[in-house]
Amino acid sequence: xxxxxxxxxxxxxxxxxxxxxxxxxxxxxxxxxxxxxxxxxxxxxxxxxxxxxxxxxxxxxxxxxxxxxxxxxxxxxxxxxxxxxxxxxxxxxxxxxxxxxxxxxxxxxxxxxxxxxxxxxxxxxxxxxxxxxxxxxxxxxxxxxxxxxxxxxxxxxxxxxxxxx
Numbered sequence: 422x423x424x425x426x427x428x429x430x431x432x433x434x435x436x437x438x439x440x441x442x443x444x445x446x447x448x449x450x451x452x453x454x455x456x457x458x459x460x461x462x463x464x465x466x467x468x469x470x471x472x473x474x475x476x477x478x479x480x481x482x483x484x485x486x487x488x489x490x491x492x493x494x495x496x497x498x499x500x501x502x503x504x505x506x507x508x509x510x511x512x513x514x515x516x517x518x519x520x521x522x523x524x525x526x527x528x529x530x531x532x533x534x535x536x537x538x539x540x541x542x543x544x545x546x547x548x549x550x551x552x553x554x555x556x557x558x559x560x561x562x563x564x565x566x567x568x569x570x571x572x573x574x575x576x577x578x579x580x581x582x583x584x585x586x
Contacts, residue, residue, distance in 0.1 A: 433549070436483060436486060439486040440486045458490070461484070461499060462477055462482065462485055463476065464477070464503050470512075471511065472509055473508045473523075477505075477506060478501055479503065479553065480500075480501030480502065509523070509524040510524060543572065543574070544566070545580060547576070548576075548579065558584075566583065569583065
């Protein structure tokens, strides 16, 4: 079982590295390629009065972050589980335009909040897997993790910090 976890941890680390590389290349990618990647990742976006819901295709993430990913060879039908992300937002009319304003839980955009969200990217792979599969304890929320303070880089210690057996 330890080998399996380490294998998962290794794949997870590679995936995070590839996603980071893609984010660095993103602005230099042609618009058509960016659109293709987003079409593969996003199943649907629903704009509500106070939120925007984005359904992400979980199975497409590993493919789209690969450095040699060719969006022109992507399948026409992408199947698999999705994860819905909800963001507080508001449509606001400004002159002749309507803008979509993304709200922060602390009011205006706040760099401290952005940094605390980064903590969620460095969770132990087992914790991330539990969350993606919906098996986490009900009290384990993003807010609780962010309020936890500094999480240990040790995945074993993280589980202890968050009271996960």
